[in-house]
Amino acid sequence: MQSQVFRLSILLAAIIFLFVPAQAAEIVKLGALFSVTGPPSFLGEPERNTAQMMVEKINKGGGVKGKKLELIVYDTQGDPTKANQAADRLIKEDKVVAIMGPSTTGETMAVIPLVEKAQIPLVSCAAGIKITEPVKKWVFKTAQNDSLAVEKIFQHLKEKKINKVAILTVSDGFGSSGREQLKIHAPKYGIQIVSDDTFGPKDTDMTAQLTKVKGTQAQAIICWGTNPGPAVVARNVKQLNLNIPLYMSHGVSSKKFIELAGEAAEGIILPSGKVLVADLLPDKDPQKRHLLSFVQEYKARFKTEGDHFGGHAWDAVMLIKNAMENSGFTPAAIRDGLEKTKNFSGIGGIFSFSPEDHAGLTVDAFVLVQVRNGTWALVK
Amino acid sequence: MKKTDQILFFAFSVCILFLPLILKESYILHVFVFIGINTMLAIALNLLLGYAGQISLGQGALYGLGAYISAILSAKYGVNPWLGMGVSAVIVSAVAFIVGFPILKLRGHYLAMATLGLGIILYIIFNETVDWTGGPSGFPGIPNLKLGSLTFDNDVANFYLVWFFALITMFLALNLYQSRIGRALRAVSDSEVAARIMGVDAWLLKVKIFAASAFISSLAGSLYAHTVTFIAPASFGFNFSVELLTMVVVGGLGSVFGSFLGAAILTLLPEWLRVFHDFDIVIYGLLLILIMMFMPRGLAGLVSHLKAKVYVESK
Numbered sequence: 001m002q003s004q005v006f007r008l009s010i011l012l013a014a015i016i017f018l019f020v021p022a023q024a025a026e027i028v029k030l031g032a033l034f035s036v037t038g039p040p041s042f043l044g045e046p047e048r049n050t051a052q053m054m055v056e057k058i059n060k061g062g063g064v065k066g067k068k069l070e071l072i073v074y075d076t077q078g079d080p081t082k083a084n085q086a087a088d089r090l091i092k093e094d095k096v097v098a099i100m101g102p103s104t105t106g107e108t109m110a111v112i113p114l115v116e117k118a119q120i121p122l123v124s125c126a127a128g129i130k131i132t133e134p135v136k137k138w139v140f141k142t143a144q145n146d147s148l149a150v151e152k153i154f155q156h157l158k159e160k161k162i163n164k165v166a167i168l169t170v171s172d173g174f175g176s177s178g179r180e181q182l183k184i185h186a187p188k189y190g191i192q193i194v195s196d197d198t199f200g201p202k203d204t205d206m207t208a209q210l211t212k213v214k215g216t217q218a219q220a221i222i223c224w225g226t227n228p229g230p231a232v233v234a235r236n237v238k239q240l241n242l243n244i245p246l247y248m249s250h251g252v253s254s255k256k257f258i259e260l261a262g263e264a265a266e267g268i269i270l271p272s273g274k275v276l277v278a279d280l281l282p283d284k285d286p287q288k289r290h291l292l293s294f295v296q297e298y299k300a301r302f303k304t305e306g307d308h309f310g311g312h313a314w315d316a317v318m319l320i321k322n323a324m325e326n327s328g329f330t331p332a333a334i335r336d337g338l339e340k341t342k343n344f345s346g347i348g349g350i351f352s353f354s355p356e357d358h359a360g361l362t363v364d365a366f367v368l369v370q371v372r373n374g375t376w377a378l379v380k
Numbered sequence: 381m382k383k384t385d386q387i388l389f390f391a392f393s394v395c396i397l398f399l400p401l402i403l404k405e406s407y408i409l410h411v412f413v414f415i416g417i418n419t420m421l422a423i424a425l426n427l428l429l430g431y432a433g434q435i436s437l438g439q440g441a442l443y444g445l446g447a448y449i450s451a452i453l454s455a456k457y458g459v460n461p462w463l464g465m466g467v468s469a470v471i472v473s474a475v476a477f478i479v480g481f482p483i484l485k486l487r488g489h490y491l492a493m494a495t496l497g498l499g500i501i502l503y504i505i506f507n508e509t510v511d512w513t514g515g516p517s518g519f520p521g522i523p524n525l526k527l528g529s530l531t532f533d534n535d536v537a538n539f540y541l542v543w544f545f546a547l548i549t550m551f552l553a554l555n556l557y558q559s560r561i562g563r564a565l566r567a568v569s570d571s572e573v574a575a576r577i578m579g580v581d582a583w584l585l586k587v588k589i590f591a592a593s594a595f596i597s598s599l600a601g602s603l604y605a606h607t608v609t610f611i612a613p614a615s616f617g618f619n620f621s622v623e624l625l626t627m628v629v630v631g632g633l634g635s636v637f638g639s640f641l642g643a644a645i646l647t648l649l650p651e652w653l654r655v656f657h658d659f660d661i662v663i664y665g666l667l668l669i670l671i672m673m674f675m676p677r678g679l680a681g682l683v684s685h686l687k688a689k690v691y692v693e694s695k
Binding site (some may be wrong): 380 | 610658
């Protein structure tokens, strides 16, 4: 028994040794922090997969200016403390030139003091507005601000002449950020929030909140959450015969939502990153080519469709690559290169960074989609 | 304190004192800052679990409460962080003291449930009171601690800061074990009825030790807040409470040095196992199972077992 364990560990050690690439002068080390396990693993896993896929693709194509990239990924388990520890290791032990991730806003905020101090560029894949407002010298992000999705919905409401809405948000990071942004932007579009309720991430019945909405003058409901809560909301709305339009957030812009909500999903409108409807986009859309190739490559390798979460990592890798090509390979050069990025068409949108804007996207990063016949259709 | 504990504590302190000289700029030093914080937390739980035999699944939340009160006082109201640390420790132990009276009447699974409930309530408060805590996306911009012209904003300074408190905690916990109160606690742990017959006010004693445990946890939370300068609820959830429980059990129930070993192993192990990539969690779980199977008294138990073996063989 003992010798077996011993032999097995030797074998394991040998395998690991084979996979660790030999050190060479031309290797550029990139760090990545994704919550591959833990509650946000639905973000971290596609992000990790995409980052690895893209780095391999870049290396196969000859690397960046002849230099090969090495990606070092650490799992943060959705825990800010672990993210902080792992970031310190990437900086001090692995000596990476840039870091992509972490996956959530909390983890990103826990890493920011370290990267600012060590002067290593960070390209976060989280959406929280706090990450880039106020602007931090070394911190960028690829996930769309929630405010952009909110404005996209409000623009549509204004066109439809709807000015009284009920909002229903989930009580987690995503929902509280959405709620905050909905309240901030509503007056600008002349919209009045007549009902403001929340639901728990694991709640299985929202009829109480929706019955309350029924008693108000709301002309539309905006629900802000990630699966599975919004699917329950969609079902409850149908059960209560609330005949007013239901809007959702980009948090449910995946096939999974239609599966969960079934029939009740019909007619729901939501803002989504373009990756969801890549094949429906007009050919003149500058992102279309990248979007299609990303979705197909991801599907060929991981047997599921590439989603916008993976897209955040795609953008992070390619933005860093772009910055290295234009400015150089030191952390400072990469940072400067990132800040100079203009009209870079990625998965999440078209990025243009500047010293005042490290989020880089506009409302055009989103398109409105509607569920029709169990699939997505573009809203014109 | 026993003579052997005195010597061991002294040797341990000296090792800690010189550790930064060996580790220098390594990331391990950064990890040791967290080990110091976790050691305090593990000892705090050990006072309850190892000494008094009372389980708590809400330790992570008490730790978080300390961190949040410190953060709010110093970042929102400009209170001196040192003062804020003291104030939050007093508040958190007061909360534990008040809540402790009804909760600590319960035993076994019921006590576990009640403390779990306390933890979940606090966790929900951290998440929901967005105006105060920043909600799920966290509370940034907490100031570092300062002492004269020295700011605790680098790993070496933070290491000494955290370990100063951790060593004091260890020293006090070691002292407590052999004291009158320590003996009373162990009596309560062995048999509460017997302890009460001997004149120990078991209920009050349990409430007091719960408050003391909360005091230490709160200090650890404040240290975390001021060293990392950012806090989010995800660090103080149920998972972390269970991790603390694992530290205490792996380290050895009732052993102060065991608490350190448990905290060190559980903080360092994930770092070492990162080389296994996706399999790290599986191996981590396996190691914990093996430790529990072959060392039911934890790592500290293994050390004393080996010591006894050597002693017998040398005779």
